[in-house]
Amino acid sequence: MTDPILEVRNLSTHFFTDDGEVKAVRGVSFSVSPGETLGIVGESGCGKSVTAMSVLGLVQRPGKVVGGEIMFKGRDLLKFTKEELRNIRGRDIAMIFQDPLSSMNPVLRVGYQIDEAMYAHDKIPKDDVKPRGIDLLRQVRVSDAERRINDFPHQFSGGMRQRAMIAMGLSNKPDLLIADEPTTALDVTVQAQILELLRDLNEQTGAAIILITHNLGVVAGLCKRVLVMYAGEIVEEGTAEQIFERPQHPYTWSLLRSVPRIDASRGHRLLSIEGLPPDLIDLPQGCKFNPRCPFRVERCFSESPPIEQVAPAQHAACWVTMERAYAEMGAGTITDTSPGAASGVHPGGRTLPVAEVQAAIGGASGD
């Protein structure tokens, strides 16, 4: 195994607001190997973007990283001065954002904005900057790049702006590219093109990618490894195959069944995860998912489950885990996670302890 380029250990980021301390990220640990594609999924407010911002030192007041270490190539970024951080950002670690229009300066030409990062970091020889700018724009498949490099951002379509943002991110040949919801503002046909582009760039340049999104399909297409976040914590981690085919945390399992799939047979009902994510100021005791979990047991209300290995390379933070829940319900092993699959296993989204789930499905119903 190669050494990870990024290793986040026990990261906690809180926001100190007038209403109280918002514990946005709590005890998050993960690592990224060179050239790896890692997906971080979760709903709004789960802490996925704050985690990324913390890595880049972009968390602003009233937010503050209150604990942990962010080791990049063996050095802790949290101990860096502002100046040292600036040398890393845009050079070794680059970030692309959800909304390409508001991330670009409307009064500067696209080419200038791509070149700016290269001039700032002195990694690319000065004479090479302009040709490289055009080359990058061509690489992200903007047609007629020689001419379009002189355009202003408003002359670009949404998809082209996101391509230009990616060109900026890649300009200094970073080791790690963090993409925060890079396709959320785009139409599906454009989204598919951008994802394909990121996939190709990962193969060609060897840059590791952290993709942050709420869209499970997008993650399945690009990422080899996936982290699932809920209420500021990582609840499950595993390879894409494990997360999508054998999820062990009830939240991951429920989420997969709550999203309509284009390839699913029709007529089934979506699983609805009742209730709302918890208030990050006033978190529930024990497991943070317990108020919405259909598989909770007594222990979930009092003790927070640690993240533990559930299979080789797969970790989950759950006292029950789906495998045990299935076994206790006599439903065999998890074979299919699409909505409507294994119907009868889940009692229609009601929040019930396992014993009642068992009763509701009549014990051993088989899968």
Place this chain on the structure above:
Amino acid sequence: MTDTVVAPAARITPAVEPLLRVVNVVKYFGAGVGASVKAVDGVSFDILPGETVGLVGESGCGKSTLGRLITQLIPVTSGEVYVDGVDITKLRGENLRQQRKQLQMIFQDPYASLDPRMTVGDIIAEPLVNFKMISGRAKDARVQELLRTVGLNPYFNNRYPHEFSGGQRQRIGIARALALNPKLIICDEPVSALDVSIQAQIINLLEDLQREFALTYLFIAHDLSVVRHISNRVMVMYLGKIVEVAPSEDLYTSQEHPYTRALLSSIPVPDPRIESKRRLVELSGEIPSPLNPPSGCRFHTRCPIAQVPGVCADVEPPLELKAAGHLAACHFSDQVRTKIAVTV
């Protein structure tokens, strides 16, 4: 301008009168001297009572404009919209107001579509008060009944919108739409602003309400997975025109229009094995401007199988029946599935 097309449902079951019949509706927005944005350009379809018809397309295709034309929130440039046999584009003032009771709308943004200074009770009761249908005690009772119907605590009627989450606000918007017992509800991107785990709650609620109150939906959204899940039939729009209408069951397995096939090939599914085999149908270029749409078939500039120069650039294909209940506007629909390879 295109020919009037009769939607397939009307042909299959002529005995049932459509609840909504849209005939050759056109909407041009003025854009300076001599120019106009052809937002909706000759659209015709029927919706039968109790049906859910989905309308999908990418941003700027005219789907939201079409929804607003059907409710007459904006006037049509030409064409007719029949609701229960009455052409509401010809109605004005009080007559239009009375006819509109049957049509309600659910909006995309649950934050912008509720007045922050009104209580939830007043918001839901506003349509009832507006039509002087109810007052006093009976009004409060009806509001509480509606709150219960959409799964909210009936005693929340004195609270304000800011006290609710996005999903709860969308439930309030749905309660308001139900207040007048409408026949047709136009849902314009009702779940796209909501979080994934909340989307399923609202989709399930809409399905339950349809069963309970025999509602008819026109479900407008850009997310084809959501649209296909909830709809009986799906209409695909491109640059102001409907290019394909298909029963939801058929849409995923058989497409008669290249645009629909491209759209389907770009929707990611949460399954890494399928994703690794995905082949994207590359559409060349960008969506053309609706100010000056391409000649002939509007999709010919991006179509992988278009004959240009030739019939695709010269002749506009009519929306016609290709299979049972399945309409498409393409000269070469028989080649769509053989010539455009995807994994789906």
